[in-house]
Amino acid sequence: MSSGELARPLTVALLGGGTVGSEVARLISENAHDLTERVGADVVLTAVAVRDASKPRPGIAADLISDDAAAVASSGVDIVVEVMGGIEPARSLILAAMEAGSSVVTANKALLAADGATLYEAAARNGVDLYFEAAVAGAIPLLRPLRESLSGDKVTRVLGIVNGTTNFMLTKMDEEGVDYADVYAEAAELGYLEADPRLDVDGHDAAAKAAILAELAFHTRITLDDVYCEGISAVTQEDIRAAQQMGFVIKLLAVAERTDDGVIVRVHPTMLPRSHPLASVRGAFNAVFVEAEAAGEVMFYGRGAGGAPTASAVLGDVVTAARNRVGGGLGPGESTYSNLPVLPIGAAMTRYYVNLDVADRPGVLASIASAFADNGVSIQVVRQDGHGEDAGLIVRTHRATDAALRKTVEHLSQLDMVKRVHGVMRVEGEAGA
DSSP states (O other): OOTTOOOOOEEEEEEOOSHHHHHHHHHHHHTHHHHHHHHTSOEEEEEEEOSOTTSOOTTSOGGGEESOHHHHHTSOOSEEEEOOOSSTTHHHHHHHHHHTTOEEEEOOHHHHHHHHHHHHHHHHHHTOOEEOGGGSSTTSOOHHIIIIITTTSOEEEEEEEOOHHHHHHHHHHHHHOOOHHHHHHHHHHTTOSOSSTHHHHTSHHHHHHHHHHHHHHHTSOOOGGGSEEOOSTTOOHHHHHHHHHTTEEEEEEEEEEEOSSOEEEEEEEEEEETTSGGGGOOTTEEEEEEEETTTEEEEEEEEOOSHHHHHHHHHHHHHHHHHHHHHTOOOOOOOOTTOOOBOOGGGOEEEEEEEEEEOOSTTHHHHHHHHHHHTTOOEEEEEEEOOGGGOEEEEEEOOEEHHHHHHHHHHHHTOTTEEEEEEEEEEOSSTTO
């Protein structure tokens, strides 16, 4: 093709015409000239598959709407964009698209985390691309840097705030003293919660994203079943205040780390020092902190959800896949050559915060210290709150295996002088942590 000569028009079909799908359609139309210049060919939207074709779709031409998703997926267009969500029928439709020779762009974190291997294998078998930048952290350019920019480096750890809803809720609890039940109600009223709120507050959404991040970072196949997951519903104002008094903030973190023995991926509420870069991420924003041997520490920050931000990431993938079509090449496929063992949460080296209600009598502190020592856990800081019936101890530990810390908490709960163990949380981000 000579300089200035355009390739044939490239066709795009959408599976899903909701919030994200309608934004993708709008951007393709409004940015048509720029897309042509960036791709080297016109980019033409040919169909939008929806569940209910009678529902008004502002901004999408009526002749593009179809309720036959199977026909749209298998139509043989250059690029199929899947923004339906869920496992089925999304998986079957994506596989049909690939069989028909279409490259696929998807934002489907749940499907990628559950069965990404099947999609990768189908893409390789049919000689098409699979891109999914929008599946994690919305508009933040994150997955491509992991896949490509850092491909010559060795990533050792990824820490991320990857669910904006829970970050909004924990920010409110920290800054305004709002209880969990009240901030949950506010998040629901604002429309921040998923249709199934447990995906947010129980950590499942973040866990799916953690699996995707870990697979790209460590070149090892990771699925949702490999991720330890714990939500924020047990976080109390007492925990928030204790964190504040110690100079910490509580965040729901996705943590993926490479150890000498393998890979550990976990999602749970975490105390972070307020000096840590992730501690200042407020409201519904996302941020991911990557540690690599040569690059050192790199942080990615921005809006992690919403129609326009997610559509921006989708369109970036569409441009890349379209360029590959014009140039006759393919992007990177699945990289699992490391095949590292995936370890359970008990193997993780963490620190703990433990909040105890105790009897205010001689020897209590010594007995509690013995419980930690008997399980191989060293105490870093102890603070006593109150006296008499209101006596309490807050303990922060040095690093130990998560398994040892869990045994310590079980041991403490069996002591006569311990009335209740009512606050247990992992601590990250301190020097040596």
